[in-house]
Amino acid sequence: MGLTRLSRYLLREVLLAWLAVTVVLFVVLLTNRLVQFMADAASGDIPAEVIFTLLGLKAAANLGVVLPGSFFLGVVLALGRLYRDSEMTAMAGCGIGPWPVYRGILAVALPLALLVGALTLTLGPAAERQADRVVANAEQAVQFRGLQPGRFLGLGGDTTVYVATITDEGRMNQVFAERQTADGREIWVAAAGRRAVDEVAPGEFLVLSDGHRYRGEPGQSDWQLLAYDEYGVRLSEPDPIEPGVGLDARPLGEVLDAADPSSSAELAQRLSYPLMVLILALGALPLARTGPRSGRYGRVVIAVLIFMIYFNLLIAVSDWAVRSATPVWAGVGGVHLVALAVVLAGLSVRLGIRWRGWAPQ
DSSP states (O other): OOOOHHHHHHHHHHHHHHHHHHHHHHHHHHHHHHHHHHHHHHTTSSOGGGHHHHHHHHHHHHHHHHHHHHHHHHHHHHHHHHHHTTHHHHHHHTTOOHHHHHHHHHHHHHHHHHHHHHIIIIIHHHHHHHHHHHHHHHHHHHHHHTOOTTOEEEETTTEEEEEEEEOTTSOEEEEEEEEEETTEEEEEEEEEEEEEEETTTTEEEEEEEEEEEEEEOTTOSOOEEEEEEEEEEEEEOOOOOOTTSSGGGSOHHHHHHOOSHHHHHHHHHHHHHHHHHHHHHHHHHHHHOOOTTSOSSHHHHHHHHHHHHHHHHHHHHHHHHHHHTOOHHHHHHHHHHHHHHHHHHHHHHHHOTTSOSOSOO
16 A cells, blocks of 8 residues: 555655654764864874765664664654644644554654665675775875985884885885894895785785895804895785674674674664664654644754663663673573563653544643
8 A cells, every 4th residue: 555645745755754864863973073074184093084984974874773772863863853832732623643653653764774774784894894894994004204314214013124225116225224033133135115014915015126135143153135027025924813802894794603702682673773673763752742732853852862771771782792602692682572571661651542632632
């Protein structure tokens, strides 16, 4: 059955309010992220040119978390305006119950829940992984940005490099490199050099061309000499992924295959966000019910508090379940059941058990 004209009208009002709230929340979120990235760039931790790439990836990673709250606030705002303008009273006077209103709300909530599920289960973690790769590459590349002609610079923690000149393309001329290893001191002298990241053997390299390597101990006469056309000096090892670290960025398949409590908690969190969309959509109508003389944003403040309590309870119960060896699904599922019970109680109180008298007196 298609939507009635009334449901389409409510759908439009909800969509407009939801989009407006989403834009505002994202502006606040991205502004905070932008300030953080600009501070990192100013301190030399990341190059300035990756700021907006990271901003976009972090926005995609957090979109699934923002949408449930923005939708809830948008619905409360839209319905609150209809109550204040006595449009809901007029609908009730014409014998229109809450079901046409819910049809308009659910026309947005159902596809939105599917979108949020896709974001939190797969797309968001993928964006988080890509952001981590961008940061890792940027942190490696930024070391070379401090390399200046005629000055010594420590790279990779234990390697000291000196270059005579550097071209605009990043080619180094007359390169000297030195480091201390377990086998002795190594010294490289080369006519040219460049930075490279090897995908086969992950890590960062200083690739030297047309030079010599010297290995030995100062004061000893048994130094080894090696002439080379090209030689790669490893500057950094790939960072190992520690178990339990970065769960929010792990692919869904890895989270499903893992049997540890932390992975179960992560999966429960990812599935909670689309469920929140539906539960909050049901609770928006009784919460938005106000009189014509009520304040414009009074119910919005309450909606923000409700969402924050709901959201933080999910996180707190999930963490507590992991620490106490309690089944995660029982804890997280219990929070959703309590939220649903509160919503149904609100519907009974505000709208009436038989769905009568739902307009403000």
